[in-house]
Amino acid sequence: MSAPRVLVVGGGIAGLSAAWGLSRRGFAVELFEQGPLPNPRASSHDEHRIIRHAYGELEGYAHMMPAAFRLWEALWAETGARHYDDLPVIYFMRGETPWYEPTRRSLDRLGIAHADIPLAEIPARFPMIEPAGLTRVMRTAGGGILYPVRILTDLVKLLGRRGVALHANTRVEAIDAEAGTLRTAAGTVRGDAVIVAAGAWAARLVPSLADAAVPSRQAVMFLAPPPELEAAWAAAPVMIDLGEESGTYTLPPRAGTRLKIGDHRFTRAGDPDGDRAGTDEDVARLLDAASRAWRGFDRYTVLERKACFYTVTEDERFILRREGARAWLCSACSGHGFKLGVLMGDAVAGAVAGERDAASLTRWAAGLDIPD
Secondary structure, three states, rough: OOOEEEEOOOOHHHHHHHHHHHOOOOOOEEEOOOOOOOOOOOOOOOOOOOOOOOOOOOOOHOOOOHHHHHHHHHHHHHHHHHHHHHHHHHHHOOOOOOOHHHHHHHHHHHOOOOOOOOOHHHHOOOEOOOOOOEEEEEEOOOOOOOOHHHHHHHHHHHHHHOOOOOOOOOOOEEEEOOOOOOEEEOOEOOOEEEEEOHHHHHHOOOOOHHHHHEEEEEEEEEEEEEEEHHHHHHHOOEEEEEOOOEEEEEOOOOHHHHEEEEOOOOOOOOOOOOOOOOOHHHHHHHHHHHHHHEEHHHHHHEEEEEEEEEEEEEEOOOHHHHHOOOEEEEOOOOOHHHHHHHHHHHHHHHHOOOOOOHHHHHHHHHHOOOOO
């Protein structure tokens, strides 16, 4: 008797992880990606992304992180390469923020070390940071940097070795959630189940998602620091500014990557098939925030302005749910999906295998399961 066949739509971190999870459970798997594998236009494709336990008011996701780290370690063990740098993540607060107390509480419950850094020490320890207006600086363990392009590339190669049928440059035009089929330009492909993990394009295949999650065009910039700060940046941790006007996240230039800055303000607009060069309009808010978060920002050289896309929900929670009799939707973005992508993909694979019912999967993925 042949193994049940599952069709996965999307070759980003969630789709590749779902295919990996299905393969590990003995399913026959076919994966369809509209572009190359990995796809430079995918929400997951980047030089580096943050991984962290600190989650503010979204405490359910903090409690997912130990399981996510275990799956990352399982992936490193199978691929033979560990694309992760364990670094402190430093949070710079400017004024009162509701983020601090639930973060402190969840880190304590998880046993993740954290401590405040005296404000008087900031200029010497972080000469790139603008100290004016800081009210608290928090250092947290249990985080660092993931390297997405390397991870995605290794996953694609791993799936090939595992016998997963990879269909690059194959756009899925429609799915039938009741029949477990999908349609491409070449015709209909039949499976026992379909998983849609198509990132910013998911609503085109699952129209009901459009009411809950929208594609959002987001700007990032890659920079070269002034010469006198090169050494400081090379040794820098991950840094996140939580100020109302200075809110930014910064990944240092580690392991051959460039210094990157972005923000967590959603545009909730744009076409993911559009041009990805960052325009003046794209980066206007980010430039202003960076000039408030960093000292002497005008001395930095902009190497690249880039637009990326991911879906966002109003409350930044993930959507994993059953669609019809034979389909599952995995929309795990909202600007914090990569670190948890391996866990979300595996969870959908587990649901297909009957390890979790649809209702509990949806609640868990929304970050609503917080241990007592």
